[in-house]
Amino acid sequence: MATFRDLGLNEQLLTSIEEMGFTQPTNIQEKAIPVLLSGTKDLVGLAQTGTGKTAAFGLPLLQLVDPAKKFPQALVICPTRELCMQIVNEIENFNKHSKGIHLVAVYGGTSISAQIRDIRRGVQIVVATPGRLIDLIERKAINLEEISYVVLDEADEMLNMGFQDDIETILKNTPKRESTWLFSATMPPEIRSVSKRYMKDPFEITVGKKNTASKSVDHQYVVTQAQHRYEVLKRLIDFNPGMYGIIFTRTKADAQEITEKLTREGYDIEALHGDLSQQQRNKVMDEFREKTLQLLIATDVAARGIDVQGITHVINFELPDDIEVYTHRSGRTGRAGKTGVCISIVHSRETRRIRDIERITQVPFHKLEVPSGKDVCRKQFFYFMDKLLSADISHGDYETYLPMLSEKFAEVSKEEVLKRVAALEFDRFLKYYENAEDLNMREREQRFERRDDRSGGDRRRDTRGREFSGGGNMTRLFVNIGTKDGFYKASFLQFILDMSDLPKDVLGRIDMKEMNSWIEVDKDAARKMTQAIDGKKYKGRRIRMNEADSVRR
Template sequence: MMTFAELGLDAKLVQATDALGYKNPTPIQEKAIPVLISGTKDLVGLAQTGTGKTAAFGLPLLHLIDEGQKFPQALVVCPTRELCLQIVNEMELFKKFQTGMHVVAVYGGTSIGQQIRDLKRGVQIVVATPGRLIDLIERKAINLEQIKYVVLDEADEMLNMGFKDDIEFILQNTPNRQSTWLFSATMPPEIRRISKKYLKDPMEITVGKTNTANKNIDHQYFVTSAQHRYQTLKRLIDFNPGIYGIIFTRTKADAQDIAEKLTREGYDIDALHGDLTQQQRDKVMGEFRDKTLQLLIATDVAARGIDVAGITHVINYELPDDVEVYTHRSGRTGRAGNTGVCMSIIHIREMGKMRHIQGIVQVPFHKMDIPGGKDVCRKQFFHFMEKLLQTDISHGDYESYVPMLEEKFADVSKEEVLKRVAAMEFDRFLKYYENAEDLNIYEQRRERFERGAGMDRRGGDRERMPGRDTRGRQFGSSAGGNGGGGDYARLFVNLGTKDGFYKASFLQFILDLSDLRKEVLGRIDMKEMNSWIEIDKRAAKQMIAAIDGKNYKGRRIRMNDADSRR
């Protein structure tokens, strides 16, 4: 196996890697470093998060930079503040024996004045987020004319966050660069286009296959009904008492709502979403890194760039629409050679999406049963016993209290003491899970749901109804109805855009609650406070029965036949 000393790096850098305990490079480091230390070759490096990309470009930069020259010679651009600080922290460790080398981080959400002062002191490497870097360029507070090396880290994430124009602006403002290095976990078409436009005959290095998931992660999924997602989430958390993980939701409203519910029930959790100020975000991330928080619930946008060591589990409260998003979510665990678990809570209708993701990421997904109440209690009990046996009693003066304890418990048997300890610890769990229902959806129930939605066992229509789809386009028989008339009913519901819905999320919400398929729906007309839904008359009663009277964010949902209402 190759060592860092054999890669051609400067002796001071090899000394630093030895001091850090790094003996053998990871695959991306082994392939990239010998190419990059030449300083003249453009490169595209494709590898999953957690594979050591920072050292793959950081060590070559430190090898190439002239520490005697006190101006920016290298620029690293990354999507988020967290990743920016992480890169700088790692490079500080690598340059331990290069006393004249200075690296500075520039990012939004903090004083730009202090960052300008840091730049004026003289730095060789700048690590920046796109928005703040452009701000500095426009203020003429940073000169990129002498930049020789540009690194775009997590390039696919930057594109997902809408930084395409910013990236092109930055590349246009580094006209004298000798080489450009682009690192990404995936290769969407826009990355390929930027590579062709700004990189000259780049060498492409791929570790693993593009979009494939980390093989160190166990991918599991749990099938339940839409109304049982939250209970399923709680049960998975309780069944894994040592969990240290991230829960992903589609919307910031869901992230905040679930965090508040779990906090009220005694879980150490907080939410990370776009409405937080930078100060609030830093506080949440600091508590999560310190493990004051056991769980973090986040949206995809808010979680970008997070790299926290030791995450054991990632939970998808809902599957994402994009395979690339699933890859990034799951990649938060199983990092640096460790193992991890990615669990997805899915509904019957998401089975097709799940299989599609599985086929592209090319790892097996394991269908798991949602644990029963007794299983959860047993798992918690064993975890508590293990903690009890491993408790360190060497640092306290417990011996002086032993006589009092022996006197107090003289008439109490060992078995009774253990029962009382268990009762103190598990009373809440035992009461909650005593009569817990089965949250799994089995094949028989699946068939019943599909029959109720007018579907055959193959998932196809038994009889396709004429009408319009959700975009108002005609489908089915040419003799079909015209929306509210014919074979369609028109339903009223007191939910609208003010409740945080847009048409796609509202469609998913009502289908999840009713266990119907979208083929039974026609036009959906959303207003601020209310909405009207065209639906196959044969499915109308099922939808009303499933949704009317339910609660959404503390408000009672009303749904009824709009025509009878008039």
């Protein structure tokens, strides 16, 4: 297998790579770096998150830019501020021994004046989110005319988020670029269209199969009733002491609600969603990286670009609609040669989707029983014993206290001391789980639910377990947003749910056209959705939402 020394990198970069402990390039690095070092070849790289794409384009950029020229020569465009900062941090590590090369991260949610000052000081590489870069272009605060290299990282995510027009505007403002490098997990028609218009005979690299989930992750699921999702989540956390994980929810409302509940019950957890300021987001991510927080709960949009090492578990509070989103979620664990676990909480109607994900991602799923209360207590007890036996007692002056301890416990047996220690540690668990109910959905209940589905039963439950009317109690809403606005069905669904703070269960069929869409929604939720969305603005255009009956289709 090739080493980094076989790829044509200079000694400064090789020294940084060796100091970081890397010896062999990943597949995408081995295939891309020699091509990109030519500086004149367009490239399309298809690879999942976590395959080493940043080094694949970052190392060639550091070698190609001229440190003597104090203006932007390379531009990296990515979908989120988190990914923007992550890319800059990683390239800075490789830049340690390269003299005179400067980078700047340009993203929204923080002072644009400071970013303008950094650019004016003289930078060779700019890493930017599309919106903030467009803002800088319009202010004439950045000149892209001398850009030689443009990188589009996670291009499919940028299109999903509605950035296609922004990307095309940016590419039109880089007339002297020598090469364009596009990295994406998938190749939808829109990406292919961009590559045809703005790239010349690109060299294509594919690493792994499309939608293939990581084999280093154990994919698991539990089946329960919808109203038990939160209790199942709590039980899974308690059954895995020492878990360092991310919990994914569909909406920011769910993320916030679950965070507040778990925080009240003593868990170290914070939510990551679109309502956080950049300062709040940075604080949460710093605490999570430092493991001050045991758990992070996030929506898919907010979690884009997160790359944290050592995550042991990913929990899907609900399955996502898109299989691509599932592979992105599960790929947050099982990285850098380590193994991980991805657990999905599903109800019986979703088991067919588990089979679909199995078939498309080509990985097996293992069905688990929701742990019983006794199982949780037993697991916590053994974890505590192991922690007790492995406690480091070498740094304290414990010998000083031994005579006092011996005197204090002279009349207490060893067994009683152990019982009292256990009582102090486990009193809360034992009381909570003393009469814990069975949260598994048994075969009889699943058969009843399937029969209810076939008979057109009109009672369903939303994600919080509340019943609402289904079947004939649905109405259809019209909204003047469609595929031309940059939405796919999944991103449109997320947009609607985030705007209205409603659970997905209230929605029925979604029919998207180029200019407009029609949404089936439970009548009880339709008014709240309309009030939340009608009259708001998207990309400067007023959103119109009303009952479809009042609109000619």
